Amino acid sequence: MPELPEVESIRLGLEKVLKNKKILKVTVLNPKLISSKSPKRKANKKKTEEFIKNIQGKKIVAFKRRAKNLILELNNTNNEAGLILIHLKMTGQLVFVSHKNQKVLGGHPILESYSRDLPNKHTQIILNLENGNLFYNDVRKFGYMLYYKNLAEVIQNKHFEKLGLEPFEKKFTEKYLREKIKTKNKNLKQVLLEQTIVVGCGNIYTDEICFAAKILPQRICKTLNKLEIKSLFNNLKIIFKKAIQVGGSSVVNHKLVDGSLGNYARQHKVYGQAGQKCHTKNCPRILEKITISGRTTVFCTNCQK
Numbered sequence: 001m002p003e004l005p006e007v008e009s010i011r012l013g014l015e016k017v018l019k020n021k022k023i024l025k026v027t028v029l030n031p032k033l034i035s036s037k038s039p040k041r042k043a044n045k046k047k048t049e050e051f052i053k054n055i056q057g058k059k060i061v062a063f064k065r066r067a068k069n070l071i072l073e074l075n076n077t078n079n080e081a082g083l084i085l086i087h088l089k090m091t092g093q094l095v096f097v098s099h100k101n102q103k104v105l106g107g108h109p110i111l112e113s114y115s116r117d118l119p120n121k122h123t124q125i126i127l128n129l130e131n132g133n134l135f136y137n138d139v140r141k142f143g144y145m146l147y148y149k150n151l152a153e154v155i156q157n158k159h160f161e162k163l164g165l166e167p168f169e170k171k172f173t174e175k176y177l178r179e180k181i182k183t184k185n186k187n188l189k190q191v192l193l194e195q196t197i198v199v200g201c202g203n204i205y206t207d208e209i210c211f212a213a214k215i216l217p218q219r220i221c222k223t224l225n226k227l228e229i230k231s232l233f234n235n236l237k238i239i240f241k242k243a244i245q246v247g248g249s250s251v252v253n254h255k256l257v258d259g260s261l262g263n264y265a266r267q268h269k270v271y272g273q274a275g276q277k278c279h280t281k282n283c284p285r286i287l288e289k290i291t292i293s294g295r296t297t298v299f300c301t302n303c304q305k
Contacts, residue, residue, distance in 0.1 A: 003204055004200025007068050011063055019062065022058070026052045030124040054080075059075040082150070085144075094106050096134050107137075163199050178229045181229055182222050188220075191221050198236065205240065205243070288301060
């Protein structure tokens with residue numbers, strides 16, 4: 001699943017081609033994906049009709065993100081603005097194809113989106129816009145594209161329930177992180193993956209942040225001292241900022257909006273490198289791995305304490 005830097009890269013790339021463009025037509029090929037976020041969702045004719053009615057004819061005025069959710073804000077018509085909430089999950093993909101056949105893509109690299117015409121067998125939803133078409137493709141169909149009247153309705157439906165702060169918002173301070181971390185009697189990696197304190201950390205960035213902060217991912221949070229939490233805070237922001245600047249990591253199967261692989265993977269120090277020598281200068285140790293919360297976790301027993 002893409003982590004915060006990858007989702008933010010998709011948002012930044014697609015915003016350039018989608019902002020201020022009117023949605024002329026909506027085609028729902030798989031009604032389940034617009035019915036709810038539940039894995040047990042069912043196609044609903046009424047919801048499909050309402051989804052199309054509420055979106056068609058409106059203009060995309062902003063393209064935002066909350067954690068790993070993409071949010072398309074629509075203009076106000078008939079005293080109702082509305083928004084489209086998108087989550088790509090494991091294999092979701094957004095592909096914009098302009099009228100000049102130029103592609104802007106983000107998400108899972110489904111082969112047909114590069115080599116064949118769209119729509120294809122993985123296309124679930126199509127938005128025809130003034131300047132081209134936006135295709136939502138999803139191989140495993142875990143993702144969704146939902147309409148809501150406003151952000152309050154999104155929150156009411158518990159989409160952002162238990163989510164922590166964004167890493168770059170003003171409220172996310174070193175003091176905030178220290179106060180929250182010290183209450184947790186769980187290991188650090190588990191807490192970061194839960195997203196309840198700060199959002200955006202998945203398996204990749206949790207390992208990289210812990211290594212940069214010189215903290216073992218299996219350390220119990222409440223045992224961290226003030227200096228360690230300061231290092232965690234600083235390195236989390238530094239790594240996220242660097243990863244966003246270069247388009248994310250794109251490990252295994254995630255592509256950027258231009259179809260290329262993100263290149264932060266070239267800067268990884270521990271993720272996916274178990275059995276290799278530690279990258280820290282003069283460190284003689286071999287990187288080790290264990291499983292935490294069902295995720296392979298890589299670290300250095302010399303550089304991290």
